[in-house]
Amino acid sequence: MKWGLVVVLVMWAPLTMVWSQQPVRIGLFEGNLPTSVELTALSGAFEWVDAQGKVIHEMGIKSALSLANGRLNLVEGERDYVHLRPTLPQSRVQLRAPGKYPTVHTGRLHFLVESGGIRCVLEAELEAYLQGVLSAEAGKGHHPEYYRAQAVVSRTYTIQAMGRHRMQGFDVCDAVHCQAYHGIGTVNDTLRQAVESTAGTLLVDRQGRPITAAFHSNCGGQTQGAENVWQRPVEYLVGVADTFCLAMPHAQWTKSVPSEAWRSWLDERRAGSSERTTFLPNERFDALPDSGARIRAIEARSAFGLQSSYFVAVDDGREVRFMGQGFGHGVGLCQEGAMQRALRGATYDRILHHYYTGVRLTSLEALGLFQRD
Ligand SMILES: [Zn+2]
Ligand SMILES: [Zn+2]
Helix, strand or coil, X not given: CCHHHHHHHHHHHHHHHHHHCCEEEEEECCCXXXXXXXXXXXXXXXXXXXXXXCEEEEECCEEEEEEECCEEECCCCEECEEEEEECCCCCEEEEECCCCCCEEECCEEEEEEECCEEEEEEEEEHHHHHHHHHHHHCCCCCCHHHHHHHHHXXXXXXXXXXXXXXXXXXXXXXXXXXXXXXXXXXXXXXHHHHHHHCCCEEEECCCCCECCCCEECECCCECCCCHHHHCCCCCCCCCCECCCCCXXXXXXXXXXXXXHHHHHHHHHHHCCCCCCCCECCCCCCCECCCCCCCCEHHHHHHHHCCXXXXXXXXXXXXXXXXXXXXXXXXXXXXXXXXXXXXXXXXXXXXXXXXXCCXXXXXXXHHHCCCCCC
């Protein structure tokens, strides 16, 4: 081995440790806390630990937690808090709760009572968590460069979202409110390599701050600026053209609703200042054109359950037919466009620069984030 390479490896190793060991606390079961949980050790070994840090007992293959008198019941005794600690590397545990798909996790699991249910807080390494997020958010069977782009997006999003749930005792939840995370049971080699090969990489704005890495399923040919959806403009979230997603599954949609519902909804907003009920804008719009009032496209989207806020509306007096493009809010990275770009040879950084304007790729260690004491 050449000395130059040895020096590079020696210098690189401690940096790698910095971010790979940074824990993220993920609140599981968001939105529907169970009253009982079954646990199965799939590999390695675990022990149950109480609030004082004292080992209660080693976990066998199976264990169960339930609520009794508003407290956690774990074989012997009731408690307000217990913690499942892995005692071997690569230990994996499966969680099963009534009415939910079983999920597999690696890391520490904290259990506490919240709003009459059991809250599980998984303390996992950032990069392991991201593998699970990718599996839930990016789907299967796509090009590795697309997964790399999505890995950088999800890492950036996580860093920016950290602490959103601080009041509840964790950093991010496992639902789409933060990012969907259903464990690491479905992570394959392609996903794992996408996360590992971009480890620590994230996107920053011109001031060097991690960006709000918004993404959506399909932009319908044109992404839109953040101000159309969240009121305030964001310098790197501006509308860009994207023809790559137009042949993809979510590029077009139609939906019909009774004219009466559409007309009364419009009338409430414009107080009789216009009669117009058909709208045929030829590009993306923020507010319905010539509607007699400022009626935002996103309001129509949520009121009528539309796939996107990019549509035309044709009212024939009996029903109004919405014909739309894209799926999702349309801000930031378009996933189906990114998939196509990857298939046609774009690298992950080129994909990211297309959807986020004026951003820079950097690393967690370059930002001085997540350094160990
Ligand atoms: Zn959340
Ligand atoms: Zn697109």
